[in-house]
Amino acid sequence: MLKIGPYEFNSRLLLGTGKYPDFDIQRKAVEESGTEVLTFAVRRMNIFEANQPNFLEQLDLKKYKLLPNTAGAKTADEAVRIARLSKASGLCDMVKVEVIGCDKTLLPDPVETLKASEILLNEGFIVLPYTSDDVVLARKLQELGCHAVMPCASPIGSGQGILNPLYLKFIMEQATVPVIVDAGIGSPADAAFSMELGADGVLLNTAVSSAKDPVKMAKAMKLAVDAGRLGFEAGRIAKKDYAAASSPAEGMIFS
Secondary structure (H helix, E strand, C coil): CEEECCEEECCCEEEECCCCCCHHHHHHHHHHHCCCEEEEEHHHCCCCCCCCCCHHHHCCHHHCEEEEECCCECCHHHHHHHHHHHHHCCCCCEEEECEECCCCCCCECHHHHHHHHHHHHHCCCEEEEEECCCHHHHHHHHHHCCCCEEECCCCCCCCCCCCCHHHHHHHHHHCCCCEEEECCCCCHHHHHHHHHHCCCEEEECHHHHCCCCHHHHHHHHHHHHHHHHHHHHHCCCCCCCCCCCCCCCCCCCCC
């Protein structure tokens, strides 16, 4: 069970909703993923215009918790304004804080992320900040009272997978709140590896929406997250330099 603030989820896969070929593929992919949390950029939604197309209308929203994000924000003030807009529209009291500090890499601005998170926490939001794999920053966000930390595996949309498993592991080892690996996942293997490291969940978008078959990939990601979590809980064997026979030598018949 994944617990974020007051909310509990059976699925540990959080799914983004951008860049799908069409609404029908998006709807089918969401259903196949088994996700219970959908994230989207508030700035890209026509939340106050009923006559505009809206993917939310294609879904049974009783099945999902919405996670608006502040994508597009470059300062704490911008992120706070976007978060307040999403809350005022009645979408959800959860928010993914995303404050980009570099247009080329889309890596987050750590200072502005901290500032925005603190303001929104004081206003009663359930705050999930998107961060780099900075161990100290993750701890400071946790100490502020954030309800989860979301370090990236690699740059947003790059599909490079986990570039620095050691730092992600450090973040997970010190965490007292859920750690959700966010950004850079490219394949089910990346998602499973994230969970095997000890992540509490995985958030992804492009790996599904831009796949050749988004619906099949959504199902593959679901299975990968489940398998990775089970593997983590089961405890993998230690790596050895040499072979170790899987059958005991006792009782064997020798000629």
